[in-house]
Amino acid sequence: MGVEIDKKTRMTRQRRVILEEIRKINNHPAADEIYERVRKRLPRISLGTVYRNLDVLCELGEIQRLELSGAMKRYDGVAKKHYHIRCVCCGRVDDAPIAPLNELEDDLYGTTVYEIIGHNLEFTGLCPQCAIARHQRQAAS
Amino acid sequence: MGVEIDKKTRMTRQRRVILEEIRKINNHPAADEIYERVRKRLPRISLGTVYRNLDVLCELGEIQRLELSGAMKRYDGVAKKHYHIRCVCCGRVDDAPIAPLNELEDDLYGTTVYEIIGHNLEFTGLCPQCAIARHQRQAAS
DNA sequence: ATACGTGCAAAAGCTTTGCGCGTCC
DNA sequence: GGACGCGCAAAGCTTTTGCACGTAT
Numbered sequence: 001m002g003v004e005i006d007k008k009t010r011m012t013r014q015r016r017v018i019l020e021e022i023r024k025i026n027n028h029p030a031a032d033e034i035y036e037r038v039r040k041r042l043p044r045i046s047l048g049t050v051y052r053n054l055d056v057l058c059e060l061g062e063i064q065r066l067e068l069s070g071a072m073k074r075y076d077g078v079a080k081k082h083y084h085i086r087c088v089c090c091g092r093v094d095d096a097p098i099a100p101l102n103e104l105e106d107d108l109y110g111t112t113v114y115e116i117i118g119h120n121l122e123f124t125g126l127c128p129q130c131a132i133a134r135h136q137r138q139a140a141s
Numbered sequence: 142m143g144v145e146i147d148k149k150t151r152m153t154r155q156r157r158v159i160l161e162e163i164r165k166i167n168n169h170p171a172a173d174e175i176y177e178r179v180r181k182r183l184p185r186i187s188l189g190t191v192y193r194n195l196d197v198l199c200e201l202g203e204i205q206r207l208e209l210s211g212a213m214k215r216y217d218g219v220a221k222k223h224y225h226i227r228c229v230c231c232g233r234v235d236d237a238p239i240a241p242l243n244e245l246e247d248d249l250y251g252t253t254v255y256e257i258i259g260h261n262l263e264f265t266g267l268c269p270q271c272a273i274a275r276h277q278r279q280a281a282s
Numbered sequence: 283a284t285a286c287g288t289g290c291a292a293a294a295g296c297t298t299t300g301c302g303c304g305t306c307c
Numbered sequence: 308g309g310a311c312g313c314g315c316a317a318a319g320c321t322t323t324t325g326c327a328c329g330t331a332t
Contacts (some may be wrong), residue, residue, distance in 0.1 A: 149332090151331075151332095153330095153331095171321085172321075172322080173320095173321075188321095188322090189322090189323075189324080192321095192322060192323070193323090
């Protein structure tokens, strides 16, 4: 979405091995688990290379980057359950005007090995400021 | 949810100001924005105190911690859209056996100032290993 | 007195980046 | 030879933690 791959991207040995290893793993791994696995086949590879190639593979559409919880937390003065929409450009977060989907979790009972605790729905988009900026940039090019 | 607040938690000056400032902000702030705002009223407060008090306020149920995207990325060898379920205890991530809800974004058109790009649904729960561990711990106590 | 909270500074994770060298076209 | 990619190491950024000093009960 927006990123043009016009440069010649070579499928290097490192890149190929990283892709192969990701495809092998069922549980979605963090970068450092990928690094550990790839290192068994390419002992001299560096962690930086892994990160760089994960980015490239995402841009190529070969793999998907999951942006899950973790660091970079945010806080909400309202404790009531609701969803959010986040600007992919500047990181701004607002409430999403949509009612909680309480029945969603019912669909999972019996079909997953997990004990379900809850769910979180996050929309992504462009906030007005970033949308304007992007359109101006597109008009200029 | 597991955390018992049995210790006497005092409402200190810092804690109160942090809470007041969060309640004032509409866009859900990251910790360091809260820090900057609080510092205007309490110039000698430390960032560590802000983090510690945000934790406390979450446990008290006064505020909500949003676990959004950001660092701690994970990767998926399958580029096709699907949802995930994450173990809150060990961080394991699996696919959620639920079909994509493509119509969700339609509900937002006209009700948000954002240009919507997509959405992400994440379930939280306990994976089998962690569920067993937790039940054993509960039985022991 | 004692438990809780704070400020400060250091450490800890995870991720990104600068640099010089290699390698492929 | 020029663009791309690599390994290495350093830096960055957010969050956590250890410690000694307050402070309220």
